[in-house]
Amino acid sequence: MAPVRGDGMRGLAVFISDIRNCKSKESEVKRMNKELANIRSKFKGDKTLDGYQKKKYVCKLLFIFLLGHDIDFGHMEAVNLLSSNKYSEKQIGYLFISVLVNTNSDLIKLIIQSIKNDLQSRNPIHVNLALQCIANIGSQDMAEAFANEIPKLLVSGDTMDVVKQSAALCLLRLFRTCPDIIPGGEWTSRIIHLLNDHHMGVVTAATSLIDALVKKNPDEYKGCVSLAVSRLSRIFTSSYTDLQDYTYYFVPAPWLSVKLLRLLQNYNPPTEDPGVRGRLNECLETILNKAQEPPKSKKVQHSNAKNAVLFEAINLIIHNDSEPNLLVRACNQLGQFLSNRETNLRYLALESMCHLAQSEFSHEAVKKHQEVVILSMKMEKDVSVRQQAVDLLYAMCDRSNAEEIVQEMLNYLETADYSIREEMVLKVAILAEKYATDFTWYVDVILNLIRIAGDYVSEEVWYRVIQIVINREEVQGYAAKTVFEALQAPACHENMVKVGGYILGEFGNLIAGDSRSAPMVQFKILHSKYHLCSSMTRALLLSTYIKFINLFPEIRGTIQDVFRQDSNIRSADAELQQRASEYLQLSIVASKDVLATVLEEMPSFPERESSILAVLKKKKPGRVPENEVRESKSPVPNHNNAQNQNHATTNKISFSNHTSDLLGLSTPPSQQQNSQNTLIDVLGDIYNNQSSSSSSTAVNNAKKFLFKNNGVLFENEMIQIGVKSEFRQNLGRLGLFYGNKTQVPLTNFQPVLQWPAEEGKKLNVQIKAVDSTLDAGAQIQQMLTAECIDSYSDSPSLQLSFRYNGTPQNFTIKLPLTVNKFFEPTEMNAESFFARWKNLGGEKQRAQKVFKAQIPLDLQGAKNKLSGFGMQILESIDPNPDNLVCAGIIHTQSHQVGCLLRLEPNKQAQMFRLTVRASKEQVTTEMCNLLVDQF
Template sequence: VILNLIRIAGDYVSEEVWYRVIQIVINRDDVQGYAAKTVFEALQAPACHENMVKVGGYILGEFGNLIAGDPRSSPLVQFQLLHSKYHLCSPNTRGLLLSTYIKFINLFPEIKSSIQEVLGSDNNLRNPDVELQQRCIEYLQLSTVTSSDVLATVLEEMPPFPERESSILAKLKKKKPAVPEGTEVKEKEVRIIPQAQINNLESVAPPPPVIQASGSVDLLGLDSVPSGPAPSSGGMNFLVDMFGDQPATATNGGELFGSNVGLTAGAEDSYKKFICKHNGVLFENDLLQIGIKSEYRQNLARVGVFFGNKTTFQLTNFASDLVLPGTLSSALSVQPKPVELTVDGGAQVQQLFNIECTSEFSDAPLLNITFTYSGKPQKLSLKLPVMINKFLEAAEMNSEAFFTRWKALSQPNQECQKIFKAQYPQETEQVKQKILGFGLSILQGIDPNPDNFVSSAILHTRNQQVGCLVRLEPNKQMQMYRLTIRSTKPSISLALGNLLESQF
């Protein structure tokens, strides 16, 4: 709605409005692909308001990769579209577009030469505006002399904004009409429904653990389920009727990632955001920002944890300990490097973890951080985002090889299947990016239904390599998914299924 407002009535939209758009898009993963697609379409108008150019430049610079898979919005097309507006904009907007161009070099190395040609043009290097001239020189040098790793670190995706009251809402509240004296104001009573009652509203009868139906076409040649009496109808029977005749095990999403007891508030949500990405901000408050930068190669990993002191005072007695709960101590081999005991005000320290995956796992390592600030002890307990899917290597195969392996993994204990409600918009490009970020390939021409996604990968551990086959079937009418994962080890299928389910 706000993007349409900027497109139609840009002259009447204040700076606070498009700032708020950026804040919403940065903070919500589920709208980033939609926002990138919307601003790209809006920028194609011959007469485009400058505020829309600002929003488009910012959003495409951060999330243009989410729509780059479509040839109509390829990296070069995005760059050419933005640059066609460059000469019509004010110096401030041109500066923002130059920042977008350097971010494009990080996102899309294949168009680096085209962008460097623009940055190095006489119009920019000899621009009478000192700010634009300086930006062009610095960005050109940054793209020329730095390695891809350094460039990726400098141009890392913007972290989420801290939650605060919208400046627009604050203004509206100030304009709230005054209530005459002596007038009684009655607040509308809010009815609070107990949690048990909410659960009863959602499902009248508890669903059976295994649901079975009949009468659908098996597109991938899945082995049929042995015939037997149908279970009594329950709250989830309609799911199987919609997708086909495969058994679906009901899962409790709250237990997918183990116990959250003792974790710092927000730690679980931050952990899940790293399932399909390697780098980003894991935690942030008024005192400390904790960032993650990691790289994986087969069964080996190197994870860097960056601790940034946001205050002007020292953080003393600083310590960071990694705990491997339960069987995780035998599944992962970790060699941590010590961290500095003192973090100066405004400074950042790094701790490296060299990790080897020896066998499959489903739990997460716990990162316990303690320090003293202004004489008061502080403690944080977070999940280090090291998941089993990080050790996947995408595999390519043709249709014949896929079906041969799929049918060979036909035993019930070799398959994990989940049917669940979509948590995010079912945008094709966004789903593709998540599958690729998860570590899987996207195999074309395998499934007769073009809306379905078929993938394969190899899980690397020290002891063995395990092949994994995945099929994701969206039902956009019902806003549902059916996810099927097959591998030779049931524990691997289940662990990957739990992680993937949380992303869609």
């Protein structure tokens, strides 16, 4: 209130002083009620109040409200202040309105009219006050009332810079309330060009606005990329005097730089223009170079601003993931921060290096810092930094350093904070399995995990070691011996008893030849733990005992006595009672052959993906690197073959069981749903793009599927659509995986195929129905079959509609069913190729296009694309070694179309000449159209 007191309102100053001098709550309320009564009487009875007096009394009401008391009068007087020409009076009126007026108030129409008057004023101070009030309230009514005025203010050439700045921020606030407020068309270009404004404050505010608009409609605002790069380039090449007003502790325009770098991360890649990409890389290199320079100031503000820009630049480098030199330099720069005395810098460096470790270009550079990261895990004072170090060790682990990292994590686990132990156990288990060259090492690691942190070993972990042992004969004897030795410890965790009971029940006979592990010794060691365990573990041990009767008939009587004990056969636990009585009768009644058949060794588990990885992804969504661990179904601990085996539900489903016979020779995979309410990684590469699971930007990857069959087709903040497909001759089948990324069900879920009837005669597509509700965090699968009857152009679309929180959503996505999917690569020698090439020389049998390369020429990349396109690359055919020559046959139901292709690069001109020859004109045209957009 100091500025107001300086305005000469002595009565307000006295009232505030009186309130502060009150000795008790009662005296404060009494003084306040007295003042409220006085103000009320003035507003009601005194018709001669001038603007100054109204302002003073409104200020008192504001002060009372800020002390926590309700104010139910004075609103009309505040509205009247809006029409004053004095800045101080208008300011107080707007302040009162912004704080106390409800958007449903009857006064809102009067307020809107007063604001409109001020927006049309020639006084920029009044316009600014009006814009700030609109932004503070930000209601739907405000958005509708000023949808025309504010955009005009923003782009008008007559508007002052300070007003433009406020208009951009005001429009951003209203856009968040009402996304349709901003018009499209020509307005898009005018808003984008605010990035070129001479006033840095306008550019800073406009960047925030454009960033929000890009997230909603990235394609419409893609023109902002080149302007953002240009502005960045100017910032880092300007002298101190050029940006003196916007230089913060020797760092030029740090806030604007960070905003521009974040804006560019909405696109991947940000640009395909070689010139713009070159300028952007120069900017990023400049930022990395400045980070190496000695600091120009010792003050913390300088380092904070400098590092804010640096880390955002590194985020953009990681997001692009296309410049090896920049990625390695970023990694080296972050490595220097690992020993910095600032805790926040060490944390941010570890976090960024986790992302760098997932790039093929910088993974090896990250590994060079392994010793420092291990030291951070052990010695850091801050638990969050220690946890980040564990994350980085997990991300940088590969086959060359797995044993060392796993051992270090095991050593640290004994003294690790309780808050991170469970997560560390999961990571150690995943790494041990993923990089195990000798599964005896894997068994040792898991048993050590149980010994060190048994309370934090989940069922998924100990299930997994059993699956490994059952599926790998070479490790069964070692596992039985190792777990037998572990059970001899006086204090043995219950999870160790479960693993020991399961493995000895299956493979105890492999170590029974040694007198130290004779059948009776095995039984006594297990039974010594029996009364210390929970009823679930006892049930498992009873199953182990009946297995022992089959493996070791000589101890049958001893085990039958255990079954007969009152604590078992008359147990209050129904499960224990039933098992004891049934197992006892089975051991008495069944013949030796029947017993051997019923209690035979468990069969191998079918290979499936790891449920441990799914648990870890659920704990840290979007931050777990892709893992190659594959898993069989989780076993239940009750391994009695006499009963139905209900294997524990896994968190993963695998499509691979059906890919060997995708085209109808086996039953297609049924619709499946995740019971754990977490999205399922059904595809090998669905989570490769980390930015897309956390960004609200819609990502449509349809074009990328020209060269691949599996991956993420579409993703936004609500849904992810993955594809896995296979093609054989003129037949194909696609599995579409719809994943609900939200915490609420998607209702009225309906994917509809869009494909004109005339095109359906050339490509017959059949789609299976799915449930109309997609539960929160769940995933369902939909199957499509395709039959190519004749050559065709374009590809079918999928119209997806559903309701999210009652709001209808609609998306149209191109399906990856272009005609090249039905290619069969064909080998040819030079003589056959050129003879065929000459025969296809008719005007309707050839098509040729000359075009400029969208990215710098990369012959190996072009070769990979043509191979992914489906054609056979013919080596040493063309006299020019740079030319790429391909051959293939398109299979249709009615005929086969031979197709030859020649791609001639001109490195100097950065141009391509593409020539396609085929026996059908439509094929040559379509092949050219498909490929030109991709080079």
